[in-house]
Amino acid sequence: MITAVFGDALLDPATEQLTPRAVVVIEDGVVVASGARDHIGVPAGATPIDAGGLTLMPGLVDSHVHLRSRGNGRDLAEQLATPPSLWVLNAVPAARATLEAGFTAVRDAGGTPAGVKMAIERGYFPGPRLKVAVTGLSQTGGHTDSHFACGVSLTPALPDVPSPVVDGVDPMRKRVRETIRAGADWLKLCTSGAVLSPNDMPHHPTLTLEEIRAAVEEAAAQGRKVMAHAQANTGIKNALRAGVATIEHGIWLDGDAIEMMLDAGRALIPTLVAPLWVIRHAEQGRMPSWAAEKGRAVFEDHRASVRLAIESGVKIAFGTDTGVGPHGSNGEEFMLMHELGMSTADCLRSATTVAAEVVGWEGRAGTLTQGAFGDVIGVAGNPLEDLELVARAENVRLVVKGGQVVKWEEQVARGASPA
Numbered sequence: 070m071i072t073a074v075f076g077d078a079l080l081d082p083a084t085e086q087l088t089p090r091a092v093v094v095i096e097d098g099v100v101v102a103s104g105a106r107d108h109i110g111v112p113a114g115a116t117p118i119d120a121g122g123l124t125l126m127p128g129l130v131d132s133h134v135h136l137r138s139r140g141n142g143r144d145l146a147e148q149l150a151t152p153p154s155l156w157v158l159n160a161v162p163a164a165r166a167t168l169e170a171g172f173t174a175v176r177d178a179g180g181t182p183a184g185v186k187m188a189i190e191r192g193y194f195p196g197p198r199l200k201v202a203v204t205g206l207s208q209t210g211g212h213t214d215s216h217f218a219c220g221v222s223l224t225p226a227l228p229d230v231p232s233p234v235v236d237g238v239d240p241m242r243k244r245v246r247e248t249i250r251a252g253a254d255w256l257k258l259c260t261s262g263a264v265l266s267p268n269d270m271p272h273h274p275t276l277t278l279e280e281i282r283a284a285v286e287e288a289a290a291q292g293r294k295v296m297a298h299a300q301a302n303t304g305i306k307n308a309l310r311a312g313v314a315t316i317e318h319g320i321w322l323d324g325d326a327i328e329m330m331l332d333a334g335r336a337l338i339p340t341l342v343a344p345l346w347v348i349r350h351a352e353q354g355r356m357p358s359w360a361a362e363k364g365r366a367v368f369e370d371h372r373a374s375v376r377l378a379i380e381s382g383v384k385i386a387f388g389t390d391t392g393v394g395p396h397g398s399n400g401e402e403f404m405l406m407h408e409l410g411m412s413t414a415d416c417l418r419s420a421t422t423v424a425a426e427v428v429g430w431e432g433r434a435g436t437l438t439q440g441a442f443g444d445v446i447g448v449a450g451n452p453l454e455d456l457e458l459v460a461r462a463e464n465v466r467l468v469v470k471g472g473q474v475v476k477w478e479e480q481v482a483r484g485a486s487p488a
C-alpha cells in the first residue's frame with residue numbers, strides 16, 4: 070500500500086530546512102521519497118492525504134516514559150485497590166494519548182511488560198513504536214523497591230516482569246539475563262535514590278560500581294545498552310564510570326560529570342517536567358507528603374543542572390518521565406528545555422534525530438528520509454518559530470504512523486490554514 074501525504078511545507082529538524090509544497094510518499098509503512106512536490110513522482114495508485122494548511126515533520130520520539138503508570142499522581146489507597154491486570158491495561162489509553170500527541174516512538178523506562186509492545190505491534194490498540202526496559206533494577210530500599218514501612222510492597226507482581234530489587238554482582242548478572250529473557254530492549258538501573266520512592270533520597274547513590282558494571286557487561290553481551298536513573302552526583306558518576314549509555318534526570322551534574330559525558334558521548338535525558346508534575350499532583354492532594362517535599366527540594370537544582378548541560382553542549386535527548394505526569398502532555402518538556410537556553414531547533418532535534426540515535430532508531434525515526442518509518446505529524450505553522458505547535462497535543466493536527474492515519478483533524482487544520 071502506498072500513501073502520499075501532501076502538506077504546505079516539510080520541516081527537516083536535522084537541517085532546519087523548510088521545503089514548501091511538500092509530499093511524503095510511504096510504501097508499506099516506510100518512506101520511499103519526501104520533499105518538494107515538483108521533484109517527486111507520486112505513484113498513480115497512491116492514497117492521497119491532503120494535509121493542506123499543515124507543516125509536516127517526522128513523528129516525535131520520547132526517550133523516557135512509563136506507559137503503565139496513569140500519570141494522575143499517587144494515591145496509596147487507590148494503588149492497594151488496583152489489580153495487576155488493571156495496572157497493565159493503563160497502558161492502553163496511555164499509548165493512544167502518547168501517539169495522538171505526535172509521539173510515534175517512545176522508550177518505556179520500566180514497569181511496562183513486553184506484551185504491551187507486542188499488542189501495539191499486532192494492532193490490538195493504537196500506540197507508538199516501543200522499546201521497553203520491562204523493569205527498573207534497584208537495590209533493596211532503592212527507587213523501585215516499593216516496600217513501605219508496614220512491610221507491604223505496592224509494586225504488583227506480574228509473571229513476565231522480573232523483580233526489580235537486586236543486590237550483589239552475581240544476582241545482578243542473573244537479573245539482567247532474566248530481564249532480557251522477559252523482552253527488554255534496554256536495561257534500566259537506578260544508581261541513585263529518587264523523588265517518588267518511599268525509602269531513599271535523590272542525592273544518595275545506590276548500587277555499587279561493581280553491580281552497575283556487571284549489569285552493563287551482561288547487557289552488552291546480548292547487544293543491549295543500559296539507562297541509569299541517576300539523580301545524585303555520585304550516582305551519575307558511578308553510572309558513567311561503569312559505561313551506562315544514558316543518564317536519566319541528572320539532577321546534580323557538575324563539571325566533572327559533564328566532562329565524562331562529553332568525553333564518552335553519553336546522553337542526558339532531563340525529564341524537567343516530572344518534578345513539576347509531582348508538585349502539581351501534590352497541590353491536588355494526590356501525592357504523599359514525602360514525595361512532594363522531595364519534588365520541591367530538587368526542582369531548582371534540577372533546572373540548574375540541565376542548564377549547565379545545555380551550555381556545555383552535552384547530548385540531550387528528549388524525555389519526560391510521562392506516567393509521572395499525564396500521557397499526551399509530553400510536549401510541555403519542549404517549553405522547559407527552551408526556557409533553560411536550548412534553541413528551538415535543538416529542542417526539535419532532541420525529540421527527533423538525537424532521541425532516535427540515542428534510543429536506537431537512527432535513520433528510522435526522527436527523519437523522513439528514504440528508508441525511515443512512515444511516521445509523520447502535521448502542525449499549523451513552523452515549529453522552529455513557535456514551539457507551542459509541538460508542545461501541546463491539540464496543536465498536533467495530523468499523526469500518521471507507518472503510513473496509516475491515526476489522527477486527522479481536517480476541519481481544525483483547514484480553519485487554521487494560512488490563506
Ligand SMILES: [Zn+2]
Binds near residue numbers: 134135178
Ligand atoms: Zn522514570
